[in-house]
Amino acid sequence: MVKTRSDALFHLVLLALAGWFLQQAWHLPANAAGGSLSPAFFPRAISSAIVLLLLISMVRGLIAGTLLTRDATNEEATAPAWVPVVAWGAVALLLVFYAMLLEPLGYVISTALFLFLCVAIVSVLSRQRGESIAIGRVLMLALFAATVSVAIFLIFSVGFEIVLPTIGVMGV
Amino acid sequence: MGDYLEALGLVFQWHVLLVIGAGTLLGLIMGALPGLTAAMAIALLLPLTFGMPPVMGMGMLLGTLCGAIAGGSVSATLLNIPGTPSSVATTLDAFPMARRGEAGRALGICIVASFIGGIFSAVVLSLLAPPIADFALRFGPAEYFALSVFGLVIIASVSSKSLIKGLVAGLIGLLIATVGTDPVAGVQRYTFNNLSLLTGVNLLPALIGLFAVSQVLKDVVDYFSGGPVEHSKNKMDHARPRWMETLRHWKVLASSSVIGTIVGAIPGAGGSIGSFLSYDQAKKMSKTPEKFGTGHPEGIVASESSNNALVGGALIPMLTLGIPGEAATAVLMGGLMIQGISPGPTLFTDNGSIIYGIFIAFFVANIFMLLIQWFGIQLFVKVLQVPRKLLMALILMFCVIGVYAVDADIFNVYLMLGFGVLGYFLNRYDFGTAPVILGLILGPIAESNIRRALLLSGGDWSVLVTRPISLTFLLVSAAFLFFTLWQNRRQTTPHS
Numbered sequence: 276m277v278k279t280r281s282d283a284l285f286h287l288v289l290l291a292l293a294g295w296f297l298q299q300a301w302h303l304p305a306n307a308a309g310g311s312l313s314p315a316f317f318p319r320a321i322s323s324a325i326v327l328l329l330l331i332s333m334v335r336g337l338i339a340g341t342l343l344t345r346d347a348t349n350e351e352a353t354a355p356a357w358v359p360v361v362a363w364g365a366v367a368l369l370l371v372f373y374a375m376l377l378e379p380l381g382y383v384i385s386t387a388l389f390l391f392l393c394v395a396i397v398s399v400l401s402r403q404r405g406e407s408i409a410i411g412r413v414l415m416l417a418l419f420a421a422t423v424s425v426a427i428f429l430i431f432s433v434g435f436e437i438v439l440p441t442i443g444v445m446g447v
Numbered sequence: 448m449g450d451y452l453e454a455l456g457l458v459f460q461w462h463v464l465l466v467i468g469a470g471t472l473l474g475l476i477m478g479a480l481p482g483l484t485a486a487m488a489i490a491l492l493l494p495l496t497f498g499m500p501p502v503m504g505m506g507m508l509l510g511t512l513c514g515a516i517a518g519g520s521v522s523a524t525l526l527n528i529p530g531t532p533s534s535v536a537t538t539l540d541a542f543p544m545a546r547r548g549e550a551g552r553a554l555g556i557c558i559v560a561s562f563i564g565g566i567f568s569a570v571v572l573s574l575l576a577p578p579i580a581d582f583a584l585r586f587g588p589a590e591y592f593a594l595s596v597f598g599l600v601i602i603a604s605v606s607s608k609s610l611i612k613g614l615v616a617g618l619i620g621l622l623i624a625t626v627g628t629d630p631v632a633g634v635q636r637y638t639f640n641n642l643s644l645l646t647g648v649n650l651l652p653a654l655i656g657l658f659a660v661s662q663v664l665k666d667v668v669d670y671f672s673g674g675p676v677e678h679s680k681n682k683m684d685h686a687r688p689r690w691m692e693t694l695r696h697w698k699v700l701a702s703s704s705v706i707g708t709i710v711g712a713i714p715g716a717g718g719s720i721g722s723f724l725s726y727d728q729a730k731k732m733s734k735t736p737e738k739f740g741t742g743h744p745e746g747i748v749a750s751e752s753s754n755n756a757l758v759g760g761a762l763i764p765m766l767t768l769g770i771p772g773e774a775a776t777a778v779l780m781g782g783l784m785i786q787g788i789s790p791g792p793t794l795f796t797d798n799g800s801i802i803y804g805i806f807i808a809f810f811v812a813n814i815f816m817l818l819i820q821w822f823g824i825q826l827f828v829k830v831l832q833v834p835r836k837l838l839m840a841l842i843l844m845f846c847v848i849g850v851y852a853v854d855a856d857i858f859n860v861y862l863m864l865g866f867g868v869l870g871y872f873l874n875r876y877d878f879g880t881a882p883v884i885l886g887l888i889l890g891p892i893a894e895s896n897i898r899r900a901l902l903l904s905g906g907d908w909s910v911l912v913t914r915p916i917s918l919t920f921l922l923v924s925a926a927f928l929f930f931t932l933w934q935n936r937r938q939t940t941p942h943s
Contacts, residue, residue, distance in 0.1 A: 285876050289615070296622055296637070304634055311902040314634040317894050321622045325615055332611045359671040366667050366843075367868065370660075373847055374860040386844055393840035401671065401836075423841070427848070435495065437852040 282336065290329050297322035358400050365396045381442035386424035391417055450799035457502045457804040458811060466503050467808055470510030471815040472823075477511075478518025479827040480838065481528040482666050485515035486774040486881075490658040491842065493651060493782050494849035501786045501801050506808030508782050512775055513565055513812045516755055517820065520557040521827045524550055533754035536722040540739065540746030547742055555689035556744050557751045558820045560700065563693070564752030565813035567704040568711065568759020572766075573806045576795075580767040583792035588900035589910050593920035595893035598770040600924040601714045602777075603882045604931040616878040619869075620886020621893070623648050630895040643858040652850050652859045653887055654781045656866025657873075657880040658774065659846050663839050664871040670835055686824040688817070696748045699729040707753035711760025714772035721760075725753035755816075759809065766790050766802065769892070774881040780888060 300322060303315035373389040380388075394416055399408070431437045457463065470492060477488035488511050496504030519530030524541040537557065544553040586594065599621070603613035626637040627647030638644040693700065703725035710721035729749035730739045739746045762779075764770045769791040771777040783790055788798065795802050820827075850863045870880045904910040912918045 282876050285872055289619075293622075299637060303636055304632070307632070307898075311631065311898045311906065312894075314629040314632050314636060317890075318622065318625045318636060321618050321625065325618045325622065328611050328615045328618070332609070332615065335611070359668040362667050362671055363664060366839075367664065367864075370843060370847070370864055370867075371861075373843075374857060374864060377847070377851065377860070378857060382848070386848070389847075390840050390844060393843065394836050397667070397670065397836040397839070419837075423844075427844070431848065431852065435498070438855060439848070439852065440855075 282341070283333070286329055286333050286336075290326060293322045293325040293329065297326065362397060362400050365400075366393060369393055369396065378440045382439040383424050383428050384442070386427070387420040390420035390423060394420075451803050451807075453800040454502070454803035454807055457500070457800060458506065458807045463503045463506060463808075464811065466499065467506040467510045467811050468815045468819070470507035471514040471812050472510075472819050474511035474514025474516075475518040475816070475819060475823075475827055476514075476830050478515035478530045479521035479830050480518075480833075481522045481526065481530055482662065482669070482835075483515075483530075483842075484658070484662065484774070485512055485531050486658045486778045487662050487842075488512075488515045489775060489778045489782065490654045491845055491849065493654060493778070493785065494853055496782060496786070497853055501783075501788055501798075502804035502808060504786055505779075505783060505805050506812065508779055509805070509809050510812035510815060512758055512779060513755065513809075513816045514819070515775075516758055517557070517561040517565075517751075517816050518827060519754070520554065520561065520751055521824070522831060524553045524557065525828065525831065531754075532719050533722055533757060534750070535719045536726040536750035537747060537754075539726065539750070540741070540743050542742075543740070544742035544744075544747070549742070551686035552689060552692075552744075553742075553747060554686040554820075554824055556693050556747045558686075558688045558817065558824070559690055559693035560703075560748045560751035561755040561820075562688075562813060562817040563700055564704045564707055564755035565758060565816065566810065567752075568708045568756040569806070569810045569813060570759075571708050572759040572762050572809065576763055576767050576802075576806075579763065580792040580795040583768055584796070586792070586916065587914070588896040588903065589914050589917040590920070591896040592893050592900060593911060593917040593924075594768060594770065595889040595896070597920040597924045598714060598768075598889055599882065599885055599893075600927055602771075602773070602885045603879075604927055608877045610928070610931045610935055612876070612878040613882050616873055616880070617882035617886045619873075620883035620888075621890040622886075623653070623883070624887045624890025625894070630891055631898045641858070643856055643862075647891070648887065649859055649862065650781045650785055650887065651853055652863035653866050654778050654884060655846050655850055656863040657870035657883060658778060659842060660863060660867025661870030661874060661880060663842050663846075664867060665874065666835065666839055670839070688821055692744060693748055696745050698732060699745050699748045700752050702728055702732065703749040703753040704756040707756030708760035710753075711757035711772065712763045713760075714764050714770050721757045722750040722754045725749040755813075762809070766794065766805070767792060771885065771888075774884070777881055777884045777888065781884065784888065 296318065300315055300318035303318060305313045305315045307313040307316075369389060369392055373385060376385040376388070402408070428439060432439055473492060474485070474488050477483045478485065489508050492508060492511050496507055499507070516531055516533055519534030520537050520541065522528045522530040523534040523537040524545050527538050527542040529535045529538055541553040541557065544550070599617045603617040604610055624647070626644055628635055628645055635645070706725045706728060707721045710724060726746060726749045729745050730736045733739065733745055735743070761772045761776045764772055765776045765780050769780070769789065771780045780790055788794065788801065846863060847860055850859050851857065853859070870883070873880050873883065900910050901908070911921065
């Protein structure tokens, strides 16, 4: 798996973020009463320190030759190298959609959809070549997703009296 | 004495005991599953403690921590995969014993050794914490600032393979902690007129994002990248506590419990260090050192008693000074703060019954740990057969619901996802996530105390070095920094 090339990229992303925080910190009031520190002091000092340490880390990585080189591929991997990346992206995206739909669709429907799609994505991507998708298993998964979301809803709302989003139809 | 009696009344109520037992059970289940850490288990259960009284909530989380550490021995024994990092040394002898068809015997020794280690550290915690807290009452703003620096330096040094990366992670936590209304002047920083950010970044989404979401995102990648997950072929015989067989090695039990407690109490040292040190010590003390690594009971006793003794040890600096030594206690401390209780010496004077209630709850959690494992070890073995993809989806669902349920603010869910992605990459590129949480917790303490100290001294920075306790913390921090840098350099220099 490629690791260290994106190590350099991650350093750059963190550097950009720290730079942005530093730039924003210049808009904060820099005066303080009674010889104490101003509200801008900590944000400026910390973001500057992050920038400095990241630069040192990058230089050290370059000198050691670890910043831009590739790691060895995983011999035990059962899937092509792109599969984990796609799976990671799909699950992360699914989480964003889950958060977006939680209030409009209510807890039960959005959670059932999330559970079904999350397991389905991982199952489809981990499927061996030529392996077919059995309808029975899809139905089982749908039943599992629906049962779990309703059960958790009841446990949380009745058992712990925690308010979860609903669409107001039959109490769910 | 009055506080202790009041504390007993707080713990010995049927619903409190039930909740501690439930926390222990869930901790054992999560600890048994490889890839689910103790920190993650606590983070996942945090939202459930919101409506609970402090002793009940902390009892549940302590039960989870004890259970998760003990549960790590199940997969260590059956699959040769440590359920938690602290059970790495357990694999050395428990797995070979299981391969001989004696998995039940290995787990039986684990159960007793974990219980004795845990109870020993609970006794030490109850005896040592009050005098340490008493001493820490002398701390002023300068000392608290120096203590925060010390805590951050320690955790940044040990949580990451590179000191610089660990420090960057700690500073990221400190920077995020500056978001919100500034603690002294009331100025808004990085809030962008967002109401949810006015009081700062909520600790719960940060904890769940950094320790649970990031871990599942890693599991998703590992699911495809690693080899096929092996299911245990080891036959399970009767797994009942092996009292006599464990107590026969009382010297190993005693030395490992002491080592575990001491290592746990040193901020940053925890994790697998304590169990490896104990294992090594037991091997040196043994009349049959050549049997270590071949399924020898002494090896299992050493590792398991030590890693459960770590828990009580780690609670000492966390409760008395407000300095968590590693990830799981950092999350535990977050849980305490979410309850509105700040760990530190004043906790002992202001909330005596709560702190003693926590001590008693810790004893009770260890007893539950023994009983649940005694009667339910087969359940944890079955847990290993739950398909990983179902588990990943369920954990993510609990993360989202847990964060949303607290104050019905969807912004916190997005914040958690952001922390999850950040945590994933921080772990992937060896920055570590524990320093971020410590930075988040210690940031406001450090900032408000240094600003108060300078206000009192009229802007004179020498206040940090003229007070002996503050100077000591700063010197130890500097020494630790140099030692870690020297150690990193030695490790990267060939032929050293």
